[in-house]
Every structure is written in C-alpha cells, then in structure tokens.
Amino acid sequence: MNIIRVGTRGSALALKQVQIVADLIHEKHPEIEIQNVIIKTSGDKITDKSLAAIGGKGLFLKEIEERLAAGDIDIAVHSGKDMPSYTPEPFIIPAVLPREDDADLFIIADRNTNPDARKALEYISNLQNIEDAEIHNNMNFNITIGTSSPRREELIKRLLPGSSTTLLRGNVPTRLTKLAVGECDATLLASAGIKRLGINLAENGIIAVPVPDEYMIPASCQGIIAVETIKGNPVADIISEINDANTKFIFDHERALMKMLNADCHDAAAVNIKYLSETKNHIKISAFYKNSDIAVRTCNIEEIDTAVDDIREQIKLRKNN
Helix, strand or coil: CCEEEEEEEHHHHHHHHHHHHHHHHHHHCCCCCCEECCCCCCHHHHCCCCHHHCCCCHHHHHHHHHHHHCCCCCEEEEEEECCCCCCCCCEEEEEEEECCCEEEEEEEECCCCCCCHHHHHHHHCCCHHHHCCHHCCCCCCCCECCCHHHHHHHHHHHHHHCCCCCCCCCCCHHHHHHHHHHCEEEEEEEHHHHHHCCCCCCCEHHHEEECCCCCCCCCCCCCCCCEEEECCCCHHHHHHCCCCCHHHHHHHHHHHHHHCCCCCCCCEEEEEEEECCCCCCCCEEEEECCCCCCCCEEEEHHHHHHHHHHHHHHHHHHHHH
C-alpha cells in the first residue's frame, strides 16, 4: 500500500491530530503517502444547538463513516471523546495513541470585569487546599459559563454554586474568541486540545487552571486519538503498528462502562480510568451519571471487571432513587 487516504474534519485540531497519526505511520513506513480528505460533518454544520439536542456524538462521525463504508477513504482519525460508546460493524478501531493530558481547564479572559469570574478561578486553583465542606456550601458565584456539554454543565454547577450556563459551541479558537468578546464569563476546554494546537493562552489574554478530576471527571476517552477503518481492510495491519496497548485498554473499558450505563453525550455522564503506577497494574476508575455522586474505585488491573460492576451498581441504585 503506497497511499493512505485519511478522512478528517477540517478544524485545526482535527488536522493536527491527523498529522500526529501521519508522523507515526511515516516512522514505520516512510514510503507511504498520506492524503487528507476533509469531510464536513453534521456536527460541524449545525453550531447553534447542543449536540445532545441534535443527535449526539455520532454527528461528528456519520458522514466520515459513510465515506469509509463507500471506500472513498482508508482510515478516519477521531477525537476519542467525540465517539459514541460503541463502534458498529463493519467499523473497527485498530489503533489509539497515548493519552494526552485529559483534564478540563476552567478559563476566563484576563480582561473580564466580573469579580466573581476571578474569584471562581482562584477558588478552583485552591481546591486541593480546601478541606472544610462548609466553605464550599457558603460560596456563591454570579457567573455565566459557556459550554455545550451536559457533563460539564452538571459538574461545574455543583462546583460553583450560583453559576449558570449558556450554549457555547465551535472549535477551540472560536470558543476562545467568543470568551474574549464577552459572550460568557468563563468556559471549560480540554487541556489536550490546547496542548496539541500549541496555543499560548497567556499571550492571548486568557487565564486557565485545570479542574481536579475529583470535581470534574473528564469525558470518556478525552485526550485519546482513535484511528478507525473497515474490518478486513489490509490498512488495519499497518495502523495497528502505531497502537498504544495501555491506552487502548483504557479506551475500551471507558467506552464499555459508558455503554453499561446507557450513557452518551445526551446525558450528564462520564467515565475516567487512570493508571496509578508506572507498571500499569493499578488503576483508579471514576464515574458519574446525572444526579449521582461521583463513584470511585481503585483496584489491581486484574480486578477491573469487579470494580466496574461495583460502580455500575452504585450508580444504578442512585439513578433509581
């Protein structure tokens, strides 16, 4: 195979992720030419409504998978967090790349004149030092936070009492511009996207702090680049050479637990798994669904199925109450 046609969305972040994949392929197969095929998805076309209101995460995949099925492209490169909790036949995921920082950033414009915006930023940056629950209960933040994510909306309102949300969609630069011109007091963005794009937030008049994941569980598969193709396509063998097995383990299990919870981007829900040791044999699993508390389990990797069942049952009990 001398040419691999890559289906991708046209945003700067999507193209950067394709370049990351292409570089890894070229390390092993310098003779292969990578051709980008930019595809505008339904999720890109409809920007005035939340994804939950117009059909969910699949809107970023539908047209791309149609081109895969038609043989117009060989592979597709996706942000893992944009994918539904399962991959239907005949599609397969032969590779995912090492996970980038999966945290969400709480972001304000430096010139924002609402004092509660900076108060919220300072509060989040000091969360690890706050031990008294009464301090949190007595806080109030009169700010508007731009987001289109039910997960972020639910969790940030828990974290910042008195705050409200407004719809904010678009690619990363677009959302930062909307923030800068005052469409909202603050927003939340994935750290992975900022890092991959090489955006210097301070130089753009933006202040950001990471939200600890015990308060803001990252989206399932956030920070993971996934490569998709059709079962039986010989390109799968080439793509599997760049697969990161440790990240694939997390990718598969985060999606599986989301599916067990019957959750997708229509819901305020999240699953996150982290390795707790360099040997990758000890993990932490965090999850929540709508009004449930955040459930956390730590276990040896061999015990993951039992831990997942425990979390599912805990959340299921809360959902039914």
